[in-house]
Amino acid sequence: MLDQLGNGLLLGIIISVASVALSLLYGVTRIVNFAHGEVIALGAIVTLFFSAPVDSKVLFLDRFSPLGVSFSTSVIIAILFCGLFGALLELFLFRPLRKAEVGNIAVLVVTIGLSIFIRHFYLLFATGKVQDFPLGLERRQTYLFFDMTPRNFKVLIAGLVVMIIIGLFLTFTRMGKAMRAVRDSSELASVSGINSDNIILFTWISSSMLAGLAGIFQAIINDVRYNMGFLILLLIFAGTVLGGIGTSFGAMVGGLLIGIFVQVSVALPFMEGHTEAKNAVALAIMILILLFRPQGIFGEKERIS
Amino acid sequence: MSSSLMRVNNLKKSFGGVKAVDIDNLIFNKNELTSIIGPNGAGKTTLFDLISGFQEEDSGEIFYQEKNITKSQPHKIARLGMVRTFQLTKVFDRMTVLENLMFAGSNISNDSLFQSIIQFPKQKNYENSLEEEALRVMKDLNIEQMSNAYARELSGGQKKLLELGRSIIRKPDVLLLDEPLAGVNPKLTEEILEIIEKLSNDGITILMVEHNIEAVMKISERVIVLAEGSLIADGLPQEVRENKKVIEAYLGGGDE
Amino acid sequence: MKLSVKWIVTVVLTSFSIYMVFALNPEGQLRILFNVLTFAGIYGLAAIGLNVHFGLTGLLNFGHASFMGVGAYVTLLLIPHAAGREGQITETGLPFLLALVIGILSASLFGLLLGLPAIRLRGDYLAIVTIAAAEIFRLLVRDLESVTGGVYGIINFSDSLQKYRPNFIETFVSKYDLNAGQIWVGFLSWVSIFFVLLLLKRLNSSPWGRALRAVREDEDAVRALGKNAVWLKLQSFMLGAGIAGLAGVFLAFNYGSLQTTLFVPLLTFYVWAIMILGGVGSLSGPVFGSVIFWVIISETDRLAALIFENANGQQLAGVRFVLVGLLIMILMIFRPSGLLGKKEELLLNVK
Known part of the structure; x- marks a missing residue:
């Protein structure tokens, strides 16, 4: 059980960071972004591209070898790259759509198309194989009650620190306050002199950087796959919904809870021999929340029907 | 009271702490043409929404023909013979x-x-x-020439007529009309008033929310005044017109 | 029917794509064509069902794969088959037609069970709930190996359908060296499309169709007139789900084996792409959309060969799906009404 709790915390921190990113974006832009998983995978893939040893068999675009940059530098480059990618998405896709007043259902379908497109672009040009970061093996150690590798423990701590930083940022900085203002009412915000275009651009950048970070976490704990983001996308939705759609704090807790729940459920008696179905339980929880407490644990009541 | 058709007990509804409706006791009588007036935000449309089931009350009860319809869904209430129209016309465009x-x-x-x-x-x-x-109803409303036009092509007043016609064809016992004259030109206003009076004469109970005071005073048998969600006057048009509280709350605003 | 530009363009494009099959393939053209047409028929049928949901009623259903899956699994489990790791054989079963009817009804019932609580949800939330429900369905089917065969799937069920294969197909097949089983499935799916379209055309001009349009226009007004808008939407959800169930059965028979991997979300997205291409809200649009779509899909292998030397299966799939994704995006941005849809009838905003 405790083992599973440790695994749950690790999965939880991945989903939590990714959920905050999704929730920020939804809050400010009202876009349900199905391509979120692909930004997550981007963080891991770019990190791999820079950090894998030059002589390894990993190939990108069928001809480019990895660059052999140090791992920590690769992580920073990858996160920046994800931010740039988010900015490009906003500037060349979603801003024009917004200016053309394309309906939100149409935008949702566009993000699905985008998700399929990018994901299989990775399959073609990045890596169809399951890859590992070049980090070597580590022995598990005991931290408090949990057995995990030192590296995974660092991921857990890093994730918690990132959460705190986001929380402080949203509460205390001008930009954070402006983001919350746009979330609550874009018209009102623009009346009070906030440039919502800039806020939205900033949101895309920061949300994408966070998503990329979540992807790097996921790859450190597990591995790199072209569809790694899509595999956990519905769990991320579940985390966002559980905490309360559009609330960042809710998404943090919701994501963590979903991760813990998925892993701990494996240890439950009635789940014995049914570990493959563990995600189904989390998804069922999400559906029940949407039906019976759509504002989630922390959200305020919002019209959803 | 043999002529009582519908009664409202201790009905309360507020939005985010702001009181929208707060009515202790109100009885609507059979075959009466009752108008509900009051300044903007007085809770008139909210009262309609509560009666017709489109919003849920915070507390209180509504009885229609001695049947408790407080928690009923809109379509079930409509099936009891109570049909409503909307302030912003809802035709099928x-x-x-x-x-x-x-x-x-x-x-x-x-x-x-x-x-x-x-x-x-x-x-x-x-x-x-x-x-x-349908053709008969269109003839009565004088829109038979529009029969094959799409509803979105109609003028604002014609849409009001169509909505009225849609209610009439359901042969209702009670009609809730939410601002049937809003945005309607003077000539059509006369026509609609005639139709409403005729429906009333045919035995349909009518509740009407309307801002056009002249029209209200002309055709109503009873006028109810709401202000800030509460009942402040109830009586014959003439009585209400002379009621001090009404003049204060309603006309005191100056611009109407 | 008015001969509009839309229709001319659609027919020309469809004919052109069929012509491309002949132009691009030096040999085995008929074989490829009938393979394409079979897939087009099956997916077209599924897209017609989806169009009942999204096009006619405005319901954002992203769990279409589960309706197809329920139809397929229920039907196959009721007829003689072999399932699971050991390939455990079940020799007795219902006659195919009866099993099919139960399968279709089960898909409808699944639609009802899912729709009953979910149909009141706003569009984007309904999308999330339906896609999650479809994933739950797939995970459960994979997990319940003793009933469904789990990851090992179901095999040896084709006889129930193939024993009804008429003689004219045999004669036709023997002339051109084609796959008789597939032709029979394809034939049946196109016959089904014909009857389903007849039914929908009849419904569209019926009081039910009128009521459904009214619901799409303004639910509150419908309720104020004493009509149960939720029930009308549920009926539409069940109808579309049933059609999807039928398509799912054909899909299984076309492959000759049933695997859970078939019902991943990508199946739903394929059907969405076809519906959007054909025209949201147009009854026959998805049929044309499906033919064009499958010609594109089948000829992308050529494209893949241009990009990669000795493209492997993964790369072929990659090229296909990159195209599917692009197609969905470009259509949704530049021509959301597709080939035959009416722009003014699209519901692209959450109300």
Whole structure:
């Protein structure tokens, strides 16, 4: 059980960071972004591209070898790259759509198309194989009650620190306050002199950087796959919904809870021999929340029907 | 009270702490043409929403013909013979005027998927009679020339007429009219008032929310005044017109 | 029917794509064509069902794969088959037609069970709930190996359908060296499309169709007139789900084996792409959309060969799906009404 709790915390921190990113974006832009998983995978893939040893068999675009940059530098480059990618998405896709007043259902379908497109672009040009970061093996150690590798423990701590930083940022900085203002009412915000275009651009950048970070976490704990983001996308939705759609704090807790729940459920008696179905339980929880407490644990009541 | 048709007890509704409706006791009588007036935000439309089931009250009860309809869904309330219109006209834009009326008049079993797959001959007959009925209503409302026009092509006033027609074809016992004259030109206003009076004479109980005070005073048998959600006057048009509280709350605002 | 530009363009494009099959393939053209047409028929049928949901009623259903899956699994489990790791054989079963009817009804019932609580949800939330429900369905089917065969799937069920294969197919097949089983499935799917379209055309002009349009226009007004808008939407959800169930059965028979991997979300997205291409809200649009879509899909292998030397299966799939994704995006941005849809009838905003 405790083992599973440790695994749950690790999965939880991945989903939590990714959920905050999704929730920020939804809050400010009202876009349900199905391509979120692909930004997550981007963080891991770019990190791999820079950090894998030059002589390894990993190939990108069928001809480019990895660059052999140090791992920590690769992580920073990858996160920046994800931010740039988010900015490009906003500037060349979603801003024009917004200016053309394309309906939100149409935008949702566009993000699905985008998700399929990018994901299989990775399959073609990045890596169809399951890859590992070049980090070597580590022995598990005991931290408090949990057995995990030192590296995974660092991921857990890093994730918690990132959460705190986001929380402080949203509460205390001008930009954070402006983001919350746009979330609550874009018209009102623009009346009070906030440039919502800039806020939205900033949101895309920061949300994408966070998503990329979540992807790097996921790859450190597990591995790199072209569809790694899509595999956990519905769990991320579940985390966002559980905490309360559009609330960042809710998404943090919701994501963590979903991760813990998925892993701990494996240890439950009635789940014995049914570990493959563990995600189904989390998804069922999400559906029940949407039906019976759509504002989630922390959200305020919002019209959803 | 033999003529009581509907009563409202201790009805309360607020939005985010702001009181929208707070009515201790209110009885509507059969066959009466009652108007509900009051300044903007007085809770008139909210009262309609509560009665017709489109919003849920915080507390209180509503009885229609001694049946408690407090928690009933809108379509169930409508099936009891109480049909409403909306402040912002809700016609089916991309359906023709005839289709709007025929849909409104059609009964539940005629609308069912099963009937429409099998299409018994009797459905054809029913549809024919429905079409005749719709034509008759259009004639009464003087919109028969628009029969095949899409509802979105109608003028604001014509849309009000169509909405009225959709309610009439359901042969209601009670009609809740939410600002039937809003945005209607003077000539059409006269026409609509005549129609409302005629419906009232035919025995339909009518509750009407309306801002056009002249019209209200002219045709109403009873006038109810709401302000900030509460009842401040209730009586014959003439009494209400002279009521001090009403003048203060309503006309005191100056611009109306 | 008015001969509009839309229709001319659609027919020309469809004919052109069929012509491309002949132009691009030096040999085995008929074989490829009938393979394409079979897939087009099956997916076209599924897209017609989806169009009942989204096009006619405005319901954002992203769990279409589960309706197809329920139809397929229920039907196959009721007829003689072999399932699971050991390939455990079940020799007795219902006659195919009866099993099929139960399968279709089960898909409808699944639609009802899912729709009953979910149909009141706003569009984007309904999308999330349906896609999650479809994933739950797939995970459960994979997990319940003793009933469904789990990851090992179901095999040896084709006889129930193939024993009804008429003689004219055999004669036709023997002339051109084609796969008789597939032709029979394809034939049946196109016959089904014909009857389903007849039914929908009949419904569209019926009081039910009128009521459904009214619901799409303004639910509150419908309720104020004493009609149960939720029930009308549920009926539409069940109808579309049933059609999807039928398509799912054909899909299984076309492959000759049933695997859970078939019902991943990508299946739903394929059907969405076809519906959007054909035209949201147009009854026959998805049929044309499906033919064009499958010609594109089948000829992308050529494209893949241009990009990669000795493209492997993964790369072929990659090229296909990159195209599917692009197609969905470009259509949704530049021509959301597709080939035959009416722009003014699209519901692209959450109300």
